[in-house]
Every structure is written in structure tokens, then in C-alpha cells.
Amino acid sequence: MSDGVYVGNAGVDAAGDRGWLLGHFKPPGDPRHSEDVEIKWGVHPPGDERAEWVKGEARTALLVLISGRFRVELPGRSVLLSEPGDYVVWGKGVDHSWRAEEASTVLTVRWPSVPGYRVG
Numbered sequence: 227m228s229d230g231v232y233v234g235n236a237g238v239d240a241a242g243d244r245g246w247l248l249g250h251f252k253p254p255g256d257p258r259h260s261e262d263v264e265i266k267w268g269v270h271p272p273g274d275e276r277a278e279w280v281k282g283e284a285r286t287a288l289l290v291l292i293s294g295r296f297r298v299e300l301p302g303r304s305v306l307l308s309e310p311g312d313y314v315v316w317g318k319g320v321d322h323s324w325r326a327e328e329a330s331t332v333l334t335v336r337w338p339s340v341p342g343y344r345v346g
Contacts, residue, residue, distance in 0.1 A: 232257040236267035245269070250339040266334040270296070270326035279323040285336045287322075288315045294330025299323040307332075 239247055249264035264285075279299070289298060291307035298305045298314050300322050305314045316322060 230257055237269070240267040240269070249336075250341050260339050262338055264334075264336040264339045266332075266336075268330075268332045268334060270294070270330045270332070272326060272328050274330075275325035276323045279321050281321045283316075283320055283322065284318055284340055285338060286315070286317050288335045289313060289324075290333045290335075292331040292333055294332075295327040296330040296332055297325045297327055299325070 234247075236247060243251070245266040245268045247265045247267055248258045248260050250259065250261050252259040289296075289307070290313040291310060293310060296307045298307065298316075300314075300316060300320060306327075307314065
């Protein structure tokens, strides 16, 4: 890492930080440290769901389905991601929740990376 380059495997590295690969929570000096963006490699067994809705979201988010069937709940709307590459974007202030209808892998990008939010 001393040359400003990090090479890894999302599946392996994600296990060390509940899926998060990049963001403010990585140590300063690590190429994966960012104040601007957070990236998560989420691997979810069937039936896995968020325990409670995220309310008062302060970030914008992009969630891309890699494999499986994944449902994102938004106010007044339910979005089913069923084909690899399906994605949904929601902005600041949009409450949300999610559920894996099948074993699913998703890539989430959130910005900015806001200190004080729990990683997970």
C-alpha cells in the first residue's frame, strides 16, 4: 500500500468490514480511505433484510444487482432488481429498506462518505 495502490478481492475484503470496501472509515493513508464516496460489496442470504428503515438519509445512493433477486423499499414504491445490472438510485432524504428475495450480491455506492454513520 505504500505506493498508493491496493489490490484485493471484494468478496474477501468485504468480510472484514461488513461489506464496506471504501469510505471514510478506512485508515488514513490507505488508498481505500475516502471522504467523498463509500462502496459496499453486499452478499445477502435469502430472506436477509434490513432490521429497520433508514430515515433521514444524508447521502445519495446507487445500488446495482450483481446476482440474485433483491428488493429495495422506498416511500410509496417497491423496486425489484431481478436481472444482473438492474439498479436503483435514491437521493438525500429518501428513506429506504431492503430484502434479499434470493441469495443476492449487490454493489452499493453512497456519497458523500459521512462520518458518524454506522458502517453496515
